[in-house]
Amino acid sequence: MPSPDPLLWERDREQAVLSAVIGELRSARPAMVTVTGEPGLGQNDLLCWAAGHARNAGLHVLTARASPAEHELRYGVVAQLLAEEGPTTVSRLFLTQDRPGGLPGLNALLAAARDRPTLLVVHDVQWLDQASLRWLEALARRLPQVPLVLLTSSTGTAIDRPEWNVGTPLTGLASTIELALPPLTASGTAAAVLAVCGTPGDPAFTEAVAGATRGIPAVVHDVLDRFTRTGRRPDAEHVDHLRALTAEVVGDHAARALSELRDPAAVDVLRALAVCGDLLDFPLVCMLAGPHSVPEARLRAALGASGLTANRDGSPRVPDAVVRARILEEMPAGDRADLYARAARLAQRVAAADQGIAELLLAARPVGAPWAVDTLRRGFTAALRNGRRDRATAYLARALDEPLDAENRVRVELQLASVQMVIAPAAAERRLHGLIRSSGDCAGLRSHAVDLCLLGGDTRAARLAGTGDPGPDGGRGQRAVPGAVRAAGTGENAGPPDTRPGAELPCPTSRAPGDPAPGAAQGSGTSQAPGPRDGVPAEGAAATPGAPVADPAPAAEPGDASGTDPAVAERHELTALARVARFLRHEDSELDVLPVPDLPEHSCSPAVAGVRAWEQAVAGVHLDASRRLARAAFAPDPTGRPPLVVPRLFACRALFLSDDGDEAEGYLGALLTEAHRQRAAISVAHVLSVRADLHIRHGRPDAAARDLAAAEAELPPARLHPLFVPYWTSLNLVTELQNGRLDRAREAAARPVPPLAEECATTSYLLFARGLLARVEQDPHRAREYFRASGRWLLRYGCVNPAVLPWRSLAAEAAHALGDGEDSLRLAREEVHHARRWGAPGALGRAELSLAVVSGENRTEYLRAAVATLGESPARTAYTRAVLALASAEREDAAHQSAVARTSSNTALPAGDIDPGVLMDIPGQDRHAHHGAPPARGGPPPPGTPSRTEAAEPAPRHGLSAVESETAALAAQGLGNREIAAALSVTTRTVELRLSGVYRKLRIRGRDELRALTQGSEGS
Structure with missing residues (x-):
């Protein structure tokens, strides 16, 4: 059981030593005992216990306590010791001049001690005034001659360290003992929990108490006392509440210690330490605090005596974040921001670590220097490398407070939004929408903002960009219906597909090396117009109800029709992204301000090539042209514009629909490397998911499982936009099926999806995956319903190609198992x-x-x-x-x-x-x-x-x-x-x-x- 006094927990060894010293004092043996330790370890309480024990033993006890308020008062502690001698002796102390040999009352005290053994107890000698210090040192030199024990306590390092603490021959034959109090051990903390809470604590709770309080008895007692008053039990469920209470108690103790620090120079240095003590050396911290006449050694001692700092590598440090906050909270906000700014400038001049300077800049006012933005961006990269996305976004948000030109400001905002898409998607969408709506210098990066919005699941951003001109019909054209899908129609009203070889590839950059030049004949299977045959319905026409008979040829772009002009190139990119947004989200209930235009017939934009390749692939027409377009999506842009991610992802999907999976895997690897280099977590996650799809199609479920796990590490499922939830769920479900884990597949299939997820194109993938599960469970009726439902969604979005999802063949096998031979x-x-x-x-x-x-x-x-x-x-x-x-x-x-x-x-x-x-x-x-x-x-x-x-x-x-x-x-x-x-x-x-x-x-x-x-x- 611990001692009834909380501050004497696990102090049995020290109490035994003091009891032995008091016992020897009764035998007229002098001694010098010093008790040291951090604040809160119970030094003064141990001295009070020793004083009471000596009085009970019949000894004469004199006590005194030094304090910061009386640090400049001559003989302040000696006056407390000699108060029993009468007011005359005390008054003589303050009237005695500071001259050699002037030690009033010392001889009288020694004479009294010879007749009656005396215990002198002095608390907190770190605050001794100079006169009292010399008086006590003189007493220590005379200890071998009288039966007297001098018992003192100190916290940290005394401002003027008494000589008796170092065990010099000053005391002669007197015993010199120094007791350093340690924090509570794990068993002592557990005993304290039992004593205060009245019940044993869980191991996790006890461990949390020891870690949060650092085993300091005063903090342990106050925290457990407050915790007990809340009525909670000491178990693992309340660890978070315990940590919150610990922060409050530590802050209160720090505020009390700070109020006792009266030296203005020490206060300034302490504030500078709280700002940048971990980044700069102590002499630089003193320089940051401002000019003062206090020696560095005295500042070190004053900070150590306050108990607010701890020595680390020979320099004072403020180790606790709560203590740092309490030290700085009393400063005016403007002074505090100015102190951080001056600290950042000083750290930059001495070439400190970038991330440390970035931390200083977070709380500083704008410094108006180019190095500040560069440092914050480097800190952003380092934070992402360490997995601290919240800190990385804080760095970039702070960089936007500095003066920036328009282009760099947009680039910083795009980089910031790419990370916010994972941790704060709503904030990222608002930021990107502002970029898309703005004009002028940032217009050249609008397509990248739309691209990032699509990766985050926001399909509205493409409409905000204002894609393309209304065209010759003044904007009264048809709704967005993929031209390739309309060309794929096989009904009686559907016109033949555009079989002009290379019509989509008019410029050299859109044609892969080795492909035939425009005008060359296409291979068989890609230039034949499909028609009604063997009673097969025209599903291509059903995919786009109400579509016109033929897609009118788009008007030529004014000026540079090929898209090598930057403005035209951006318009082409925005058109391609608008087509992707239209495909991903089918919103019949919303009326677009402008219809989504068709893709330009003649364009060198890689984004246009990638989206056109996908449209032809889902329509199931022009295999060779789709393959060439998909490859052209990875060619450099002729205008030098940085490539977009979404069109290249769709180009990769078109490639593995055309059985070019190995080539698509190479492109995906390059995309993944690029996304990692740019620290774009949202891009990394989507590239990994598409590669997992490729692994599944090629029968590599183990590789698919690894990619899906890595994708979820980059983009947690809870942060995933509902638009992509069905697709990711289907990938997990099929991967578990291929790996033979039927129970996990059932769990994935039963996992609820958000309502918005049932209104998008990816719903077909989840329905198809559930059909596969029903097929494995030998439930052909349910499997056929799922496959048919998946097919209806695919046809709604114009997906005719069976390479996307072979729902017809699997529905046919299910119908065959049910005995429906005609339907199968x-x-x-x-x-x-x-x-x-x-x-x-x-x-x-x-x-x-x-x-x-x-x-x-x-x-x-x-x-x-x-x-x-x-x-x-x-x-x-x-x-x-x-x-x-x-x-x-x-x-x-x-x-x-x-x-x-x-x-x-x-x-x-x-x-x-x-x-x-x-x-x-x-x-x-x-x-x-x-x-x-x-x-x-x-x-x-x-x-x-x-x-x-x-x-x-x-x-x-x-x-x-x-x-x-x-x-x-x-x-x-x-x-x-x-x-x-x-x-x-x-x-x-x-x-x-x-x-x-x-x-x-x-x-x-x-x-x-x-x-x-x-x-x-x-x-x-």
């Missing part, structure tokens, strides 16, 4: 039709594979075509699935033709065949897909045109033996090699050899792709 065939043929029009092997191969699944007749031919097509694409999961399905179909065909195969079902399969019940029976797929209904009349013939199958090599037979199939099935279920070996009664080496053969025959790289194959997440 219709959807599968539509998918094949749109995929063939787009021309990418990955989309076409997946569509052909789904058509084979729902078809009854000619299934083997369909599968062979799918294998041949997917062999040219990076969709390895879909390719492996097609290979397995083809092997199963060929085995069934052979079984029908061979009586031996029908009678030998219990024997081992020959090499090159595959057991259909091992790998084909996987969750999320139709187990009876090969028993489907025959194709309907008028359906597309088996794929075998010369442009596809005749030019390609015949697909090899990638069959597995029975033992390989069995081993692969166990590995796909997540069993390790040892578990598989134990189940099959073989060695681990045999399992490794069998799996190596499986990977080689199926053309996959390991268990991840094998697991992804079994979960049927291809095309997602």
